[in-house]
Amino acid sequence: MISLRQHAISIAAVFLALAIGVVLGSGLLSNSMLSGLRDDKAQLQNEIERLNETNNRLGEQLASADGFDSAVSERIVRDTLAQRSVIVISTPDADPGDLDGLQRIVTQAGGSVTGRVSLTKSFVNASNGDQLRTTLTNIIPAGVQLRTGAVDQGSLAGDLLGSVLLLDPQTAQPQTTPEELALALDTLRAGGFIDFDGNVQPAQFAVVLTGSGDPDNTSGNRGAVIARFAGTLDGRGAGTVLAGHGASAEGNGPIAVARADAALSAVLTTVDNVDLESGRITTVLALQEQLEGGSGRYGIGPGATAVTVGSEQP
The missing domain is CATH 1.20.5 (Single alpha-helices involved in coiled-coils or other helix-helix interfaces)
Structure with missing residues (x-):
């Protein structure tokens, strides 16, 4: 047991x-x-x-x-822009290297850069819209009729600066007097909206050069201001190209906004790889294309319809 x-x-x-x-x-x-x-x-x-x-x-x-x-x-x-003139307008985030590269290739194409104008942070900041609009309406040149639809700060600024910085697309003559050009530039610089060096002369074409953009929209409606500025500027001269880096074609970047707007994308050419030599080549070819009334969305970023002018769409 x-x-x-x-x-x-x-x-x-x-x-x-x-x-x-x-x-x-x-x-x-x-x-x-x-x-x-x-x-x-x-x-x-x-x-x-x-x-x-x-x-x-x-x-x-x-x-x-x-x-x-x-x-x-x-x-x-070579000779793509022979006897043609270009003014370069840069946004606050534009890369100085891109500016130099763009001026070089315009010269190689036989064209000339008649001036550089830099937009400041105050210019592209939507919170300064009322102040900028007031400044612009006080310096409208005599005889210039601004578009009735240009009421936001970007469109109004593009319309007014286009009238003083771009030659008439039909006659290739200045649309304002030298005194009116000087008054507009000096007043905007005094207000902290633009900066420029040396003697700025009107040109046939404009390139609005931006940088990496602001995909996260941390600066309010910055992308929309720049896109509308470039779009309205385009209507005042022989043509305008909005050129930037790949990031500017994303989110709320200027190129992304322009491409998403049917009215803008129908007339305003965009190039999203200006930081590469191929993008700078495309920018020059796109200016020439605008002489024939063409436009396009070029590059390798979102919304691009072709890599360069004349290439097949992917």
């Missing part, structure tokens, strides 16, 4: 065996899990390294292609 003491020892032995089994099993499970996690980590690390190598290789190919474009750009654009 089994005594109570032996029965207790048997039960204790069973629980001890269970405890040992759980401990041993947990150890084996933990080792298995750790081994699996180590394998996953190694696979992810290999994938990251592979993607980095691919990214580096693509970057090298892009740099090589851009170098080739730079080498042949002068041959491509």
